[in-house]
Amino acid sequence: MNWRTFLGLACSLVFVATQGHAADYPTRPIKLVVPYAAGGPTDVLGRMVGDYLSRDLKQTVVVENKAGAQGAIGAEVAARAEPDGYTLFFTAASIVVLNPQLYKKLPYDPVKDFRMLAIITDLPVLMEVHPSVPAKTVAEFVAYAKQNPGKLNFGSAGTGGTTHLAGEMFRQMAGIDMVHIAYKGAGPALTDLLSGNIQLMFDTLGTALPPVKAGLLRPLAVSSAQRIPDLPDVPTMAEAGYPQYAVSVWYGVAAQSKLPDEIAQKLKASLDRALSDDTFRASLDKSGFAPLRPKSLADIDKFIDADRKLWAGVIKALNISLD
Secondary structure, three states, X not given: OOHHHHHHHHHHHHHHHHHHHHHHOOOXXXXXXXXXXXXXXXXXXXXXXXXXXXXXXXXXXXXXXXXXXXXXXXXXXXXXXXXXXXXXXXXXXXHHHHHHHHOOOOOOOHHHHEEEEEEEEEEEEEEEEOOOOOOOXXXXXXXXXXXXXXXXXXXXXXXOOHHHHHHHHHHHHHOOOEEEEEOOOHHHHHHHHHHOOOOEEEEEXXXXXXXXXXXXXXXXXXXXXXXXXXXXXXXXXXXXXXXXXXXXXXXXXXXXXXXXXXXXXXXXXXXXXXXXXXXXXXXXXXXXXXXXXXXXXXXXXXXXXHXXXXXXXXXXXXXXXXX
């Protein structure tokens, strides 16, 4: 047997072995890396997705929280894992879209290291104020802020995150002077808002709805294109006079870019079934995470590219860098 024949046979055996592994996948527990602390909205949503995958793929899915560095620690762990389908990454817009534009050096590259398999939800942000703020509308808030420059504080889940930039975008559009207070997560920021230590937040619906419905905070506007069913009396930002204010926070599932196509297709099919499953959709909706419908890989890429362009303009205009 000459070397060409031997090489051809070896390649054939590798191909057959890969096909076999893909057909059997998964044969052992899958790890789902969540790049934020347990108990937050990303963790809650990630665990719901993990539970569905576990049932659908008939294999245990273990959530592993790797918090820190604006999600970069978890992203690096997921990116460096073997591309065999046994380590998945539950990611957010800030990790894929914002971090690469805010940091000159990152331990991961969202384009080179990952392939997105599904966008699970795309949440608007709610502009909410403490009841001590006299404003009942966005226009009244802007007028009040202009009368009290530099005296109003808005909180966020962390510098450079979507909830921070959502506030900065509004500050810029409204031409007002507010002070940003960064917290280590949405929970601590919400606690300070409820106690009146800060006056304003641009928060995702998952964490904003309970205190708003309880009457503890006052909603002024929502960033979605249409009003949301849970708060039918709250206007959109467009209705409030800011039609260019289009902010959302999306979450999705990614795998390593070198993951074999056969396994990637199997995982995507499972995630698509989740997004088409009435029970799963209802459970997300009940928790404040409006589920999307399945998207093709091409549509996912278009969706993320559009988000990159939106925030690139904001970050450039504000001259924000976190290095």
